[in-house]
Amino acid sequence: MKAQILLLLSLATLLFLVPAITAVNPRVYTKNVVTDFIAKVCSTTTKSNVCYTSLIPSAKIIKVNNLKQLAELSLSGSVVAAKKRVSHMTMLWSQIKNTKGADKQVLALQGCVENYRKAIGELEASLAAITQPEKVDNDEEEEGFNLKMEVDYNLDRAINVYLPTCPSGFKDLPNESIKADVFKHTLKLQDIIKNARELASKL
Numbered sequence: 001m002k003a004q005i006l007l008l009l010s011l012a013t014l015l016f017l018v019p020a021i022t023a024v025n026p027r028v029y030t031k032n033v034v035t036d037f038i039a040k041v042c043s044t045t046t047k048s049n050v051c052y053t054s055l056i057p058s059a060k061i062i063k064v065n066n067l068k069q070l071a072e073l074s075l076s077g078s079v080v081a082a083k084k085r086v087s088h089m090t091m092l093w094s095q096i097k098n099t100k101g102a103d104k105q106v107l108a109l110q111g112c113v114e115n116y117r118k119a120i121g122e123l124e125a126s127l128a129a130i131t132q133p134e135k136v137d138n139d140e141e142e143e144g145f146n147l148k149m150e151v152d153y154n155l156d157r158a159i160n161v162y163l164p165t166c167p168s169g170f171k172d173l174p175n176e177s178i179k180a181d182v183f184k185h186t187l188k189l190q191d192i193i194k195n196a197r198e199l200a201s202k203l
Helices: 002-024 031-042 048-058 067-096 103-131 140-162 176-201
Strands: none
Touching (some): 048 176, 067 103, 067 176, 103 140, 103 176
């Protein structure tokens, strides 16, 4: 009999504790819930695979239904990806800078680095506009609208103004391996930024 009473008391204690624990931390999500959220949002983008693979490493810190966080993470990832490519282009430049007859390729790579850096400036400006909107010079009545325009304008310049100049500088030059490498890295980065642009447009 005593054993039965103790069992009932234990069960009653658990019934009281479970709601209390849930109340303290009501927004604890399982890994599946977060990954499902990422997959759902990414399925609405044109670069869904780029979207998913870029966000899934941050699943542990992503809050469900927080589109602003996804846009910030995507833009931050774009900056990191662009900086890695600047380092890569700089490495290629250092490898051929003293090569006889490679003057035009050296200049083209210098142009790539310069324009990648300009693209990074646009990405960082977009990220700042989202994370610190109070610093963007907007009319109060149209704040959200102008913020979107600011971000979209910056990202459009990165994608369609600065990055395309990199592969175009190699258009009529020899050294197919470097040319192919530059094209590959630039197109991939454009896809990464296009994805960030789409996520930012959902804010």
